[in-house]
Amino acid sequence: MGREPGAEARVALEAAAVRVSPDMVPQAVANTAWSFAALGLMPGAEARAALEVAVVRVGPIMNPQEVANTAWSFATLGLMPGVEARAVLEVAVARTSPSMKPQEVANTLWSVLALAATRDLPLPACYPSVWRAASRLDVGSFKDVHLQMLFHAHLMHKELVGGDVRDEVTFPPWIMHEAREAWMRRLRDDVTVSNSHKAVASIIGELDIRCEVEYLSDCGYFSLDVVLPDDDLAIEFDGPTHFINTSDGGKGGAPGDASRTLMKTPKTELRDKFLRRRYRTVLYVPFFEWDALKGSATRKEYVGAKLKAAGRSGLSVATLACVTDQ
Numbered sequence: 001m002g003r004e005p006g007a008e009a010r011v012a013l014e015a016a017a018v019r020v021s022p023d024m025v026p027q028a029v030a031n032t033a034w035s036f037a038a039l040g041l042m043p044g045a046e047a048r049a050a051l052e053v054a055v056v057r058v059g060p061i062m063n064p065q066e067v068a069n070t071a072w073s074f075a076t077l078g079l080m081p082g083v084e085a086r087a088v089l090e091v092a093v094a095r096t097s098p099s100m101k102p103q104e105v106a107n108t109l110w111s112v113l114a115l116a117a118t119r120d121l122p123l124p125a126c127y128p129s130v131w132r133a134a135s136r137l138d139v140g141s142f143k144d145v146h147l148q149m150l151f152h153a154h155l156m157h158k159e160l161v162g163g164d165v166r167d168e169v170t171f172p173p174w175i176m177h178e179a180r181e182a183w184m185r186r187l188r189d190d191v192t193v194s195n196s197h198k199a200v201a202s203i204i205g206e207l208d209i210r211c212e213v214e215y216l217s218d219c220g221y222f223s224l225d226v227v228l229p230d231d232d233l234a235i236e237f238d239g240p241t242h243f244i245n246t247s248d249g250g251k252g253g254a255p256g257d258a259s260r261t262l263m264k265t266p267k268t269e270l271r272d273k274f275l276r277r278r279y280r281t282v283l284y285v286p287f288f289e290w291d292a293l294k295g296s297a298t299r300k301e302y303v304g305a306k307l308k309a310a311g312r313s314g315l316s317v318a319t320l321a322c323v324t325d326q
Contacts, residue, residue, distance in 0.1 A: 004245070025058065034070075041244070071093070078115075078269070090125070103143070139179075148179070191223065197214075211229075233283065240287055242268040243263065281310045
């Protein structure tokens with residue numbers, strides 16, 4: 001339903017997952033992990049441990065879809081499997097990759113590379129074989145969303161991931177054609193400018209700084225919320241979908257602060273890594289910080305302070321005060 005369970009239901013469901021995990025069949029393990037990831041909910045420590053034990057137990061008999069969905073769940077939540085669970089999953093990927101369907105290949109490759117790029121997890125020995133599995137499939141059998149995942153995986157491989165296995169990969173001939181076009185088509189078709197983006201851009205304009213909204217990077221692979229072209233500076237407004245809700249607390253922040261229970265999704269972490277390779281400075285505006293600012297004057301001070309801290313010249317105290325008073 002795409003509906004996050006309330007606090008009490010969530011506690012009950014996590015407890016139930018711990019209780020029944022010893023008897024779960026492979027599909028139940030994969031579905032439970034997938035559900036946490038799809039909702040952007042980090043399971044608590046006990047539920048995570050129970051699911052890992054279940055993965056170790058059922059991994060040898062998982063089918064390709066169950067392997068791919070489990071791998072995707074770990075990567076989407078930014079969870080690095082323990083040594084034993086990782087070893088079982090790597091064997092399962094090697095065993096099932098020859099019979100994987102397009103969606104399963106895309107999910108598996110994206111997951112392996114996302115964990116390698118964001119958690120420094122070494123690429124498994126079976127990694128090249130999954131690209132070979134992709135190459136054996138007809139490009140026409142892939143949906144756009146799966147071609148986009150594969151192009152994202154290709155970018156991660158080329159820009160963010162090192163290691164010996166990395167050089168052994170042969171990509172499908174269509175990765176820089178159909179897959180790249182699917183990625184670019186999404187950028188063209190999914191352009192949305194929220195009121196928050198507009199508000200940030202409007203404040204920057206009042207500071208007499210040139211900026212552009214929904215700006216396409218020079219490589220053409222990323223659309224940015226706000227860019228200051230003259231300053232080589234990008235600003236990303238991170239709404240709720242850019243965060244995972246942790247059940248047992250995040251890091252830092254004062255009591256009651258959203259930063260205690262929210263952490264960036266690996267997809268957002270990947271975006272940040274790519275953008276930092278393309279811009280001198282990248283600034284982030286988390287929605288919970290923005291929502292806590294009451295009144296236009298406070299928001300103007302917030303944006304001005306971020307730009308000044310980033311080294312944007314010409315932002316004197318007098319200039320900021322003038323804008324705030326408008």
